[in-house]
Amino acid sequence: VACQNIIFDDRSALDEAEYAGDLRNAFSAATFNESASVAIEKISELLRRNTVEGVTLEHPELLLEEARGLMRDGEGCDTFDPALFAKIIDLYLRTSIKVSSTGYMARQFSSVVPITAVFDMVTAMAPQPASFYEAGQLANVADKIIAEEFARLIGWETGTSDMVTTSGGSLANLTALLAARNDRLNASWKKGVAQPFRGTPTIAVGEDVHYSVSRVPGIIGIGQDNILRLPLNDRRQICVPSAVALIEAARAAGQDIFCIVASAGSTSTGAIDPLDELADFARANGIWLHVDAAHCGAFLLSDRLRPLLRGIERADSFCIDAHKTLFVPALCTLLFYRDRTKSLGAFTQEASYVFDNREDPMTRFESGAKNFECTKRPAILNLWLVWAMYGPGLIAKKLEYLVDLTRDTYNYLSFLPDFEVVHEPECNILCFEYRPEWVPSERVSALQLALRDNIRAAGKFFISKVELEGRNVLRIVLMNHEINIGHVADLVTEIRRSADEIATLWSMDAVAQEVSR
Numbered sequence: 001v002a003c004q005n006i007i008f009d010d011r012s013a014l015d016e017a018e019y020a021g022d023l024r025n026a027f028s029a030a031t032f033n034e035s036a037s038v039a040i041e042k043i044s045e046l047l048r049r050n051t052v053e054g055v056t057l058e059h060p061e062l063l064l065e066e067a068r069g070l071m072r073d074g075e076g077c078d079t080f081d082p083a084l085f086a087k088i089i090d091l092y093l094r095t096s097i098k099v100s101s102t103g104y105m106a107r108q109f110s111s112v113v114p115i116t117a118v119f120d121m122v123t124a125m126a127p128q129p130a131s132f133y134e135a136g137q138l139a140n141v142a143d144k145i146i147a148e149e150f151a152r153l154i155g156w157e158t159g160t161s162d163m164v165t166t167s168g169g170s171l172a173n174l175t176a177l178l179a180a181r182n183d184r185l186n187a188s189w190k191k192g193v194a195q196p197f198r199g200t201p202t203i204a205v206g207e208d209v210h211y212s213v214s215r216v217p218g219i220i221g222i223g224q225d226n227i228l229r230l231p232l233n234d235r236r237q238i239c240v241p242s243a244v245a246l247i248e249a250a251r252a253a254g255q256d257i258f259c260i261v262a263s264a265g266s267t268s269t270g271a272i273d274p275l276d277e278l279a280d281f282a283r284a285n286g287i288w289l290h291v292d293a294a295h296c297g298a299f300l301l302s303d304r305l306r307p308l309l310r311g312i313e314r315a316d317s318f319c320i321d322a323h324k325t326l327f328v329p330a331l332c333t334l335l336f337y338r339d340r341t342k343s344l345g346a347f348t349q350e351a352s353y354v355f356d357n358r359e360d361p362m363t364r365f366e367s368g369a370k371n372f373e374c375t376k377r378p379a380i381l382n383l384w385l386v387w388a389m390y391g392p393g394l395i396a397k398k399l400e401y402l403v404d405l406t407r408d409t410y411n412y413l414s415f416l417p418d419f420e421v422v423h424e425p426e427c428n429i430l431c432f433e434y435r436p437e438w439v440p441s442e443r444v445s446a447l448q449l450a451l452r453d454n455i456r457a458a459g460k461f462f463i464s465k466v467e468l469e470g471r472n473v474l475r476i477v478l479m480n481h482e483i484n485i486g487h488v489a490d491l492v493t494e495i496r497r498s499a500d501e502i503a504t505l506w507s508m509d510a511v512a513q514e515v516s517r
């Protein structure tokens, strides 16, 4: 075969035809249609399913074998096998958290607004990598629209603030703290942090801060030893008077506290730190205030819940996990900067193949220079889609319902003599203990852990536990709007049933120990 002046031998031309044939099938519209209809049927069935179920934990080695058994060998095959695809989806669904079940009360994941899952398929098939305008035009425009909508809700003047989307709250926290470091420890981006500053660079965080924040000082050269842990009050919020005293003492001892990280919705109890007072203190002392509002930042959408975040408008930066409480697929996090010029401070780099130093209408829209990721899913489009199709009221309504339900649960459990709630809920997270008369105080913590394990293994409810002040407590996160107080009452019954089982096991153990003595 001759193509212009290049000669190909016949064998390679033949292989090419076969090769392309195989590929064509796998990538074809027909295969897309067939596979999509299998998946749609399965997901519709999942949404219709009206069962109370938790999570089924399988032995990892067995699961590994099962998953391996579904794989084809290296030969490759050009036919789509709908039965195999159905099996793979079934395996996935069997091993996933049942977020649409009324037994699911364990974690911060929610089911997503279904249109966003469908749109995720569209954005996967026709990608718009979101960091650069030329590759992700609508994604970059959506970034701007969502940024403006939130700025309006926060009360920031148009055009003064900025927002960057990141893949996850962990990355948003890292990015914000890097921006804080580069801003307050001038020249650290270029010269590193091993140079004379006002003192030892230190980041102050609340005791209950998420681990994604407490690992940042290790990453950005501040060092784990230079984290100042701020004490909490009895609502597990940063206790401002004690925090101020501690920061001042640390300063006197030569530490330069350049950043404070507060939480708006701590992972363990959902506590919202006193943002207003912390903003006052931070501003008066030239400290960058970052708020990890991954969980509760979404309250900005609700007129009723927004006041709980008072002070957030004065933070230098804050983030919201849209994949938690804005009900879109993971990962989608919004990172806000009050001062738009600071958003460029996290990364200051030259890369002529992507960054264009000439400001033009397109570069002004793109986020590549402001976020860690190069290729980035256009996850923001899902949020824009919900806003376009339903308006933000849909999200606000769900959030308000979940917060009210958590308050009702608190009132209900407070009323029961064998339960003890650990805190008043500030959002949709509630921690409590089950304390039947028979349990000695030194075994209360062990009972909570055993209850979590036992209830999870029974498979009807899925709840979590958290360690507070060295003791285990039970924790529920109400993310499913189909749950009502009746389901909570069923959970109470399940906890009591499970505790009876544990009591029997424990007394059998005690007898066995007695006998073996």
Ligand SMILES: Cc1ncc(COP(=O)(O)O)c(C=O)c1O
Pocket (backbone or CB within 6 Å): 108, 167, 168, 169, 170, 171, 210, 212, 263, 265, 266, 267, 292, 293, 294, 295, 321, 331, 333
């Ligand atoms: C308060 C808080 N911050 C940050 C994160 C981390 O977010 P992501 O899982 O999106 O990285 C979480 C996750 O649970 C969280 O609860």
